[in-house]
Amino acid sequence: MTGVRLYDSATRTVRPFEPLVAGRVGIYDCGPTVYSYQHIGNLYRYIVADVVRRTFEYCGYKVTQVMNITDVGHLFDDADQGTDKMEQAAKREGRDPAAIAKHYTDHFLADRAKLNVLPPHVMPYATEHVPEMIEAVKTLIAKGHAYPAADGVYFDITTFPGYGARLNPPGSFAERQAGARVEVNDAKRHPYDFALWRAAKPGDLQQWDSPWGRGNPGWHIECSVMSMKYLGETFDLHSGGEDHLFPHHECEIAQSEAATGKLFVRNWMHTYFLSVDGGAMHKSKGNVYLVSDFAAHGCEPLAFRMLALGVGYRKSLDFTWRALQDAQRRLDRWRSAIGGAWQRLQGSTGAVDPADPVKAAFAEAITDDFNTPRALAQAEAALDLVNGSDGALRARGLAILFDMDQVLGLGLRASAEATVLLGDVERALLDERAAARAAKDFARSDALRAQLQAKGILVKDTSEGQRWERVSRVSEGEPA
RNA sequence: GGCGACGUAGCCAAGUGGUAAGGCAGAGGUCUGCAAAACCUUCAUCGCGGGUUCGAUUCCCGCCGUCGCCUCCA
Incomplete structure (x- = not known):
């Protein structure tokens, strides 16, 4: 313990x-x-x-x-x-x-x-x-x-x-x-x-x-x-x-x-209280925001969690829409990297080494009066492993991130799993595009990419073939 | 008025008595059919003024600014 x-x-x-x-x-x-x-x-x-x-x-x-x-x-x-x-x-x-x-x-x-x-x-x-x-x-x-x-x-x-x-x-x-x-x-x-x-x-x-x-x-x-x-x-x-x-x-x-x-x-x-635009929230200032307001600014609720994790609880977080959007970008980047690695590893990450130095540094940060900003920095270190070209390091980084997410609560595993849940139509389009690329039919390939994009799937070409991710751009909104 | 907290780069923010993590944005580059990623490089002397110290962003005093509490607000 x-x-x-x-x-x-x-x-x-x-x-x-x-x-x-x-x-x-x-x-x-x-x-x-x-x-x-x-x-x-x-x-x-x-x-x-x-x-x-x-x-x-x-x-x-x-x-x-x-x-x-x-x-x-x-x-x-x-x-x-x-x-x-x-x-x-x-x-x-x-x-x-x-x-x-x-x-x-x-x-x-x-x-x-x-x-x-x-x-x-x-x-x-x-x-x-x-x-x-x-x-x-x-x-x-x-x-x-x-x-x-x-x-x-x-x-x-x-x-x-x-x-x-x-x-x-x-x-x-x-x-x-x-x-x-x-x-x-x-x-x-x-x-x-x-x-x-x-x-x-x-x-x-x-x-x-x-x-x-x-x-x-x-x-x-x-x-x-x-x-x-x-x-x-x-x-x-x-x-x-x-x-x-x-x-x-x-x-x-x-x-x-x-x-x-x-x-x-x-x-x-x-x-400590969070502030909004550097000051207190006031009904009279119209800056008393709800979770249901996020969608209109292109952000998900979990982006707010990411933002909150970026600040120590004994200092007051200054909330701005820009800050929330920055957090959303950070979250998107994590998901993108994790989803790509998950596809390459085909869902197997292996176990986390209890003595892993990155995990240890994370634990050290989070148990130091819940220093989430420092903990996030360690998660970024794990993310660097995930982004690397070494398959073993990639698996290790992914395993560490999922382990960390027990505390962070950003739903990282769920988002990774979601990337491989494709419908038959989506699957067929991806296969067709891979074939078109193999045949150097770039016009066809680009058209298919556009089609997939319309379905919310962003396709990326890598040295190891196509990778894709669900773009979570919030558009459906969440009624209050 | 009383008590307390905070003030770090364009933005969100860690941190320490010995010359400042991480993220977002920006700039340059590599890679790439294109795109998107990724990778490399680059970007602060820590609100202002004193003091203590060999040395302070980190300790002390003053000032300025922001926030909280002083009866039902997380």
């Missing part, structure tokens, strides 16, 4: 990963709130989480990856708040929250599949864990960490020393308080006490019975409850976006550890 080094947001250092249970790793990824389509920034984060999970598996760990679906808004019908996501969506679309959640969850999962993001092993829904959340709130009240108030139940942060300072710089929380301009909610004892349970308000579409009357759960409690339910009270790795550093994950830590008296999470991981 290969060791993995990773950055931990709590200690702010890169250190060797040490699993709670030898050979296993439990991961909880904060999932999306499904009130609208997930944009590329959201999806980018799940590509990163996917690479993390694949890396551990590549290294021989038995992984349990849990990702929640937040299908409750924890929101109340209060026009002043203006942040009533699930409610707003329900009203906007004239559907109930369950239908909204279903629609956007399905779309999210479909986008993930297009990006070769593997399904998590467990995918709990918040609405199916409300009883457990209520139990957790009762426990916190019983232990003196929470108190019922007029409009809900709040966590008392003064009962958890160090609140807000696990993932954030020491002292920063005090500064936040000083700078806070938030009007104090009279129901709360402390401005930063956070809701565990909210009393229902008139018009709430999502509400449940509880010991504190009808209402809905606070945002943070669902992640504590669901992560501990499926991974245990202490688990290995918890990931989220950089925006979760405060308050979400600090709240999770406080309520979880207050309830169990145990360390909640051993490693915290946060993905």
